[in-house]
Amino acid sequence: MNSKPSDMHPVDSVPPIGALGALALQHVLTMYAGAITVPLLVASALKLSPEHAAYLVSADLFACGLVTLLQCLGVGPIGIRLPVIMGVTFVGVMPAIAIASQPGLGLTAVYGAAIAAGLIVLPLVPMVGRMRSILTPTVTGTAMLLIGLSLVGVALDWAAGGRGAPDYGSPTNLMLAAATIATILLVTRFGVGFFANCAILIGMSSGYVLAALLGMVDVADVKAAPALQLVTPFHFGLPVFDPAAIASMVIVILVTLVESSGMLTMLGDVVERPTTPRDLARGLRADCAGAVIGGLFNSVPYTSYAQNIALVSMTGVRSRFVCAGAAAIMLLLALFPKLSALVAAIPPSVLGGAALVLFGMVAASGIRSLSAARLDRSREDLLVVGISLGVGLIPTFNPRFFAAAPEILAPFTHSGVLLGIITAIALNAFLRAGGASADAEDSVPNDSVPAVAAGA
Structure with missing residues (x-):
């Protein structure tokens, strides 16, 4: 075991190389399923070729590695220097798809919006504490619930075989999706420790193997992929800076920063190095830099992954250099296109089974946030949630509702997540004007809440 000065905090210690490598790989496996789902989701929604999907x-793994290194090791005033694994945020998925789906914009507008938004929000980091009064649990919980609900529809399409597939809804596709979900549930129920944390990855792997045995995995693109390939900036072209797209991505990053501030504060408590305001500001600057790095290297904004924070708590290994080692593994994996092509070849039905669990958990996390908002005591908060959900689900249930809206607003009108967040922020500010609160005189009796909720 490496010796270390008695006054060195465990966060700054470096484990022996063998242990560091094994612990780092454990972190990569824990975050891998969530990380690869987002690029596959974007590629599927935009109907990109298997080569571009790979x-x-x-690109996502490469940017994950860079941003994780920045967060763990730090550069000047950027990076919290704690054991953090950074992964692509689900908050930005539907807005990114909405932007990229617009004629004349495409993926280059997504990347341009991420770069510009990261630079715009960077100077605002000291104000994140004040943003908590705006982005309350009611607002952020509604946002997460909308994200999950919006993505569940995509997961169901995948589980049936992928929209437009000739065998859409076939018994074989449904069986593969069900087998993937069943494996995830079995591992969660009977697995212990690290294996339980990797339930989704194990479920996807088992479904993949079953699909291969049924002859449903096409490896032609894996064979055609080069052995080595560098991830280069602006692979899909120079970024496009569209004002509406940038505004939508600014909202995404602001929501992400509020979420990250809670995660990083919790991590500081887990590793027994309390997060000071200065530390938090460094960590949030890394989030902003992550948006810029993501835009440069063909990906979307990043945030700290909760499952990896849970892994730190479970293992008791607090060294930030373990997470830096995980970042190095991700950078290495990004160099092998055959591996990425193998991931991109996952049958949609297998991916759909895993995604149904993953996206359902995103929605459930929103419900958990809403449970902390004391909805049983506040008419105002019930109205915020009810109306925001209704508005946010418009693009999901009626995609042509905003057909006559100006085209410049398309990144907003096509993204239910952004519509819901903006509505929640506006309603929260309006209904809380003048200091309204969930006091007894403003509250509703507990037994009336179901009726109010059902009416909404």
């Missing part, structure tokens, strides 16, 4: 996976 490249998005490589």
Whole structure:
């Protein structure tokens, strides 16, 4: 075991190389399923070729590695220097798809919006504490619930075989999706420790193997992929800076920063190095830099992954250099296009089974946030949630509702997540004007809440 000065905090210690490598790989496996789902989701929604889908996976892993290194090791005033694994945020998925789906914009507008938004929000980091009064649990919980609900529809399409597939809804596709979900549940129920944390990855792997045995995995693109390939900036072209797209991505990053501030504060408590305001500001600057790095290397904004924070708590290994080692592994994996092509070849039905669990958990996390908002005591908060959900689900249930809206607003009108967040922020500010609170005189009796909720 490496010796270390008695006054060195465990966060700054460096484990022996063998242990560091094994612990780092454990972190990569824990976050891998969530990380690869986002680029596959974007590629599927935009109907990209398998080659481009594989490249998005490589680009995501590469950017994950860079941003994680920045967060763990730090550069000047950027990086919290704690054991953090950074992964692509689900908050930005639907807005990114909405932007990229617009004629004349495409993926280059997504990347331009991420770069510009990261630079715009960077100077605002000291104000994140004040943003908590605006982005309350009611607002952020509604946002997470909308994200999950919006993505569940995509997961169901995948589980049936992928929209437009000739065998859409076939018994074989449904069986593969069900088998993937069943494996995830079995591992969660009977697995212990690290294996339980990797339930989704194990479920996807088992479904993949079953699909291969049924002859449903096409490896032609894996064979055609080069052995080595660098991830380069602006692979899909120079970024496009569209004002509406940038505004939508600014909202995404602001929501992400509020979420990250809670995660990083919790991590400081887990590793027994309390997060000071200065530390938090450094960590949030890394989030902003992550948006810029993501835009440069063909990906979307990043945030700290809760499952890896849970892994730190479970293992008791607090060294930030373990997470830096995980970042190095991700950078290495990004160099092998055949691996990314193998990931991109996952049958949609297998991916759909895993995604149904993953996206359902995103929605459930929103419900958990809403449970902390004391909805049983506040008419105002019930109205915020009810109306925001209704507005946010418009693009999901009626995609042509905003058909006559100006085209410049398309990144907003096509993204239910952004519509819901903006509505929640506006309603929260309006209904809370003048200092309204969930006091007894403003509250509703507990037994009336179901009726109010059902009416909404």
